[in-house]
Amino acid sequence: MRREVLRPVKIALYARVSTKNKDQDPEVQLAALRAHVANRGWQIVEEFTDHGFSGSKASRPALDRLMRAAWAGQFQAVLVWRFDRFARSVKHLVTALDTFRSLHVAFISLQEQLDTSSPIGQAMFTIIGAMAQLERDIIKERVLAGLDRARSKGRRLGRPPRHRPDPVRAAALREQGLSLRAIAKHLGLPASGATAVSRVLSRAQSLATRGA
DSSP, rough: OOOOOOOOOEEEEEEOOOOTTTOTTEEEEEEEHHHHHHHHOOOOEEEEEESSSOTTOOHEEEHHHHHHHHHHHHSEEEEEEHHHHHSSSHHHHHHHHHHHHTTTTTTETTTTTEEEEEEHHHHHHHHHHHEEEEEHHHHHHHHHHHHHHHHHHTTOSSOOOOOOOOOHHHHHHHHHHHOHHHHHHHOOTTTHHHHHHHHHHHHHHHHHHHOO
């Protein structure tokens, strides 16, 4: 009976150094990642490195290429040095992990010892997702509480009402030789009201021409 030869797992490495530490060398991260891959007998497909990009940015050149390669099925797992080297927030991490899971791509963080292909890793992913949801719920509750406090103090919420110039008054003032800005000021409109006055006058003239 022939024994099946297992193929090595295809791995993509991702490393990042921030804009605040341009003197850092991503090789510090990559060396540890390569050593881990060698110890496990895996195969590195490609190394993705963002040098000089802040972790607060969701869109980074190498990270974007990595996600496209994941969709193309070029590897089976992503290996990073630490969570904060990859994701900009818990929400970003959960979204990426959810994408990887749908593509059957494992996510491995060396420092946190998380591997989503393992039962413990799956449990950790569930916990991270729950924490992200809790964070969203807390923010939502704070926003709603702030709105309630504002309403209780009689504050008007939402966008200010849009002022529409009276076309009859605007036309009468125009006939007196006033400029658009002066008409807007006379009608109590904001500084940008000259545009609204011009629009109203043009529409009134158009309607008058049709009716002639």
